[in-house]
Amino acid sequence: MAALSAANSRAGTPSGTPAKKKGSAGGKVSGTATPSKQRGMDQQQLDISGLNLNSEPAAVIVEEPPPKLSFAREALLQEAKRAIEVSDRTGKKGVSIIVIGHVDAGKSTLMGRLLYDLGRLDEKTKRANERGSTNAGKSSFSWAWGLDGTLEERERGITMDIAMQSLTTPHRQITVLDAPGHKDFIPNMISGASQADCALLVIDSAVGEFESGFERGGQTREHLLLVRSLGVSQVIVAVNKLDQVEWSKARYDEIVGLIKPFLLQSGFHSSKTSFVPVGAYEGVNLLSLSDGTELKAWYSGPTLVDLLDKLEPPARDVDSPLRIPIANVFKGQGQGAAVSGRILSGVVQVGEKLRVLPGDESGIVKSIEVEEENVSWAAAGSNVNIQLTSIDPVNLIVGSVLCPPTDLVPLATSFVARVIVFDIQVPITAGSSIEVYHHSRDVPATTTKLLATLDRSNGKVIKANPRVVAKGASAELQLTLRSTAVSGAQSVVRGIPMEPFSANKDMGRILIRRGGETIAAGIVLEITR
Amino acid sequence: MPSQEGAGDQNPSGGMPAASLHISGPVIRENQYVRMGAYHTLDIEPNRDVRIEKLEGWDSVARSRVEEAIVPGRGAEVAAVVCGEGTAAFCLLSQHMTIVPHRISMSIPRKAAAAGTSQHEKGLGKFYAQIFESFLRHIPYNAPSLRAIVIASPGWIRDAVFDYLSAEALKRGDKPLQKALKEKVLKVHISSAHVHSLVEVLKSPEVSHQLKEAKFAKEGIALDRFFKMLGSDENRAWYGPDHVRLASERGAIGTLLISDDLFRSSDPATRKKYVAMVEAVQSKGGEVIMFSSMHESGQQLNQLTGIAAILTFPLDVEVVEAEEKEEEEERKRREQAEADAES
Numbered sequence: 001m002a003a004l005s006a007a008n009s010r011a012g013t014p015s016g017t018p019a020k021k022k023g024s025a026g027g028k029v030s031g032t033a034t035p036s037k038q039r040g041m042d043q044q045q046l047d048i049s050g051l052n053l054n055s056e057p058a059a060v061i062v063e064e065p066p067p068k069l070s071f072a073r074e075a076l077l078q079e080a081k082r083a084i085e086v087s088d089r090t091g092k093k094g095v096s097i098i099v100i101g102h103v104d105a106g107k108s109t110l111m112g113r114l115l116y117d118l119g120r121l122d123e124k125t126k127r128a129n130e131r132g133s134t135n136a137g138k139s140s141f142s143w144a145w146g147l148d149g150t151l152e153e154r155e156r157g158i159t160m161d162i163a164m165q166s167l168t169t170p171h172r173q174i175t176v177l178d179a180p181g182h183k184d185f186i187p188n189m190i191s192g193a194s195q196a197d198c199a200l201l202v203i204d205s206a207v208g209e210f211e212s213g214f215e216r217g218g219q220t221r222e223h224l225l226l227v228r229s230l231g232v233s234q235v236i237v238a239v240n241k242l243d244q245v246e247w248s249k250a251r252y253d254e255i256v257g258l259i260k261p262f263l264l265q266s267g268f269h270s271s272k273t274s275f276v277p278v279g280a281y282e283g284v285n286l287l288s289l290s291d292g293t294e295l296k297a298w299y300s301g302p303t304l305v306d307l308l309d310k311l312e313p314p315a316r317d318v319d320s321p322l323r324i325p326i327a328n329v330f331k332g333q334g335q336g337a338a339v340s341g342r343i344l345s346g347v348v349q350v351g352e353k354l355r356v357l358p359g360d361e362s363g364i365v366k367s368i369e370v371e372e373e374n375v376s377w378a379a380a381g382s383n384v385n386i387q388l389t390s391i392d393p394v395n396l397i398v399g400s401v402l403c404p405p406t407d408l409v410p411l412a413t414s415f416v417a418r419v420i421v422f423d424i425q426v427p428i429t430a431g432s433s434i435e436v437y438h439h440s441r442d443v444p445a446t447t448t449k450l451l452a453t454l455d456r457s458n459g460k461v462i463k464a465n466p467r468v469v470a471k472g473a474s475a476e477l478q479l480t481l482r483s484t485a486v487s488g489a490q491s492v493v494r495g496i497p498m499e500p501f502s503a504n505k506d507m508g509r510i511l512i513r514r515g516g517e518t519i520a521a522g523i524v525l526e527i528t529r
Numbered sequence: 530m531p532s533q534e535g536a537g538d539q540n541p542s543g544g545m546p547a548a549s550l551h552i553s554g555p556v557i558r559e560n561q562y563v564r565m566g567a568y569h570t571l572d573i574e575p576n577r578d579v580r581i582e583k584l585e586g587w588d589s590v591a592r593s594r595v596e597e598a599i600v601p602g603r604g605a606e607v608a609a610v611v612c613g614e615g616t617a618a619f620c621l622l623s624q625h626m627t628i629v630p631h632r633i634s635m636s637i638p639r640k641a642a643a644a645g646t647s648q649h650e651k652g653l654g655k656f657y658a659q660i661f662e663s664f665l666r667h668i669p670y671n672a673p674s675l676r677a678i679v680i681a682s683p684g685w686i687r688d689a690v691f692d693y694l695s696a697e698a699l700k701r702g703d704k705p706l707q708k709a710l711k712e713k714v715l716k717v718h719i720s721s722a723h724v725h726s727l728v729e730v731l732k733s734p735e736v737s738h739q740l741k742e743a744k745f746a747k748e749g750i751a752l753d754r755f756f757k758m759l760g761s762d763e764n765r766a767w768y769g770p771d772h773v774r775l776a777s778e779r780g781a782i783g784t785l786l787i788s789d790d791l792f793r794s795s796d797p798a799t800r801k802k803y804v805a806m807v808e809a810v811q812s813k814g815g816e817v818i819m820f821s822s823m824h825e826s827g828q829q830l831n832q833l834t835g836i837a838a839i840l841t842f843p844l845d846v847e848v849v850e851a852e853e854k855e856e857e858e859e860r861k862r863r864e865q866a867e868a869d870a871e872s
């Protein structure tokens with residue numbers, strides 16, 4: 001694909017204001033973590049290739065507000081950058097990964113087993129899970145119980161929400177987000193995907209199972225398109241349950257042969273995709289491949305951990321204003337409340353005052369936790385837990401965004417987006433009832449105007465004000481959040497925090513769903529109201 | 530008499546809406562009680578006779594609306610609890626409107642490695658308890674007119690909610706509630722926990738089977754048919770006033786979906802135009818489905834310009850538009866020629 005070849009490497013993010021150097025960090029950096037710098041790829045190009053839109057004007061770098069920066073912030077930025085440089089030479093790069101795939105592919109089993117093999121899941125817990133799952137008549141889920149923690153998940157043998165874990169490989173510090181595969185929990189999967197750098201796709205190779213997951217309406221395709229639309233460009237494909245097909249090489253090759261073209265077509269560069277045969281339940285080819293196993297007879301390539309160890313974290317936007325979309329709110333220690341989420345851009349430190357949008361509330365950062373360790377600061381790319389004080393917890397809502405009081409995120413009730421329409425059966429009309437997904441929030445909305453359909457290869461307008469937008473099209477749409485009142489007085493719609501893609505890429509991506517199906521993905525061009 | 534609808538005609542929150550309508554304007558025919566030209570206000574309320582005349586008589590659309598409205602069957606026919614994890618909307622659907630008397634929105638800590646799952650389970654427990662309380666208060670589960678109580682959700686929350694309600698009713702020895710739950714509850718899967726999923730509820734086989742003759746069910750099904758047609762044959766599903774008018778002029782409309790909002794236009798010419806279109810479709814044997822804007826399906830039709838049509842045969846919008854344009858030009862040329870000839 002022509003668009004993809006443009007995604008070559010170049011160091012750092014585009015340069016910023018002359019006063020201050022725009023640095024870009026590779027790994028996730030924080031007070032005590034061991035960050036590193038790497039040659040990032042040109043995200044701007046990559047993201048756009050994901051949408052197959054080449055016409056995007058060069059990145060407009062948001063100017064930081066007038067230099068009313070306190071010395072403390074400057075010092076912190078310096079420290080963050082120094083830490084990045086140091087770890088570039090010595091430390092482990094941090095990267096987060098979302099585990100995706102059709103329901104029952106073995107995602108949780110794979111992660112549970114991997115955590116155990118890496119020593120992250122202790123013997124006692126493992127035994128308890130074996131006992132518990134056997135008693136519940138679900139012994140085959142004992143590994144999955146390492147991640148499927150709620151009563152209902154265990155009872156049903158289905159992951160319903162994201163589980164977060166961390167593990168280390170020789171050269172990487174990895175945050176793992178185990179996604180649910182079931183169609184109904186795609187909102188949770190999206191929330192997880194928007195917190196991840198890379199993806200691990202798990203495939204069930206059993207006869208009929210691969211096929212039903214990969215066909216139209218299956219989640220294999222939908223998940224891949226979703227993560228790609230959210231900016232993930234590297235994917236490892238683990239072909240699982242090969243024990244079910246007698247470790248057949250032919251079956252493995254068949255599956256790889258079917259998935260490869262789809263990955264390309266979805267905007268994944270072949271150099272950023274890799275495949276690995278595994279048996280999650282038995283732990284085959286996760287850390288190593290022992291002699292004498294049936295797989296060893298025909299496979300001598302990398303193990304899953306070898307591949308994980310090579311994931312490259314994308315460039316981190318440390319210099320832009322702080323943005324943390326809240327993915328979870330819970331009771332932490334002491335007063336206030338704890339929130340978790342990913343730092344999309346900027347840095348945050350203990351003692352800092354943060355604004356919560358939408359709303360008028362602010363809170364003070366009491367502590368920051370990264371990979372289960374307390375740190376004094378953290379930077380873009382980190383998945384953090386933050387304890388906030390001096391705030392009423394009712395004002396903290398999943399989907400709200402934390403930002404500095406001096407650099408607020410705009411609130412949008414109506415905006416223009418450029419989208420790529422997925423393989424849908426019913427075209428999009430003006431006035432379609434849809435849901436807009438932005439990080440961990442989804443809101444009812446309407447396609448108020450179909451502004452234009454665009455040529456996918458060059459972005460030129462094909463038709464202004466089309467009557468409908470059909471599958472495969474690229475289009476510009478005006479989207480407006482919908483009031484939730486059915487009858488009677490129309491209630492006022494509350495805006496949601498988002499930014500144009502040109503201002504902050506991670507704050508400017510949206511997904512559009514309708515009737516339980518993802519129908520389009522896009523970027524915010526302009527906030528109109 | 531120029532009329533003006535005052536405020537307070539319906540009350541969307543809390544129980545059944547109390548309907549009353551204020552009409553005011555100058556008197557144009559005097560009688561012994563009111564003087565010519567004086568401004569006068571009338572209150573129209575339920576159970577009070579009123580006679581409203583119109584100089585040119587009432588049109589067919591208005592008359593059929595009145596006929597529909599006097600069909601007995603007051604009160605909510607269907608109650609629906611649309612739930613997600615931490616959210617619930619209590620909806621009451623009657624013949625002419627949907628109201629949402631109550632909503633719950635609670636933040637339940639999500640499962641997370643750091644916090645474990647106990648906060649999540651605790652949050653869920655509180656959520657179910659709140660649903661129970663709200664259910665008692667806002668769902669008239671005993672009312673004989675209430676034919677069905679729908680509990681709708683993605684995932685399996687509806688099962689958990691239903692089980693909780695049943696267990697609680699049993700625990701409290703609440704016989705009427707137990708009976709209502711047993712006889713009236715339908716559990717329906719929806720794809721998202723937003724109120725607009727009510728349309729999905731109404732077209733689900735479980736519900737549409739029960740409520741076949743209910744008007745709001747018909748509306749949801751018709752809208753669904755329109756969208757399905759749009760997917761399978763774009764040339765047989767048209768929307769927007771101009772396009773639908775063209776289709777109507779060509780006698781192509783099999784089903785006309787039209788929102789009652791269009792008949793509330795303050796411009797009489799616009800109203801008449803739509804009345805004429807409705808009559809034209811009916812005279813050609815087409816079906817006309819009038820959507821109530823007080824239901825979710827009507828709201829969705831309103832967003833889709835308020836008017837849409839399923840055609841009996843395919844017509845290409847662009848071809849038709851081009852033909853129209855040509856005709857228009859032809860007409861102009863003819864007029865010009867006639868004018869030239871006259872002069």
Ligand SMILES: Nc1nc2c(ncn2[C@@H]2O[C@H](COP(=O)(O)OP(=O)(O)OP(=O)(O)O)[C@@H](O)[C@H]2O)c(=O)[nH]1
Nearest residue numbers: 103104105106107108109140158159181279280281
């Ligand atoms: N035979 C075989 N079964 C496996 C393997 N890996 C997983 N399974 C089984 O597949 C079933 C589903 O496993 P899960 O780990 O819950 O799958 P999942 O992809 O996490 O499912 P969801 O999260 O609900 O989408 C369980 O019964 C596992 O024991 C494998 O390598 N071989």
Ligand SMILES: [Mg+2]
Nearest residue numbers: 107108158159
């Ligand atoms: Mg799972």
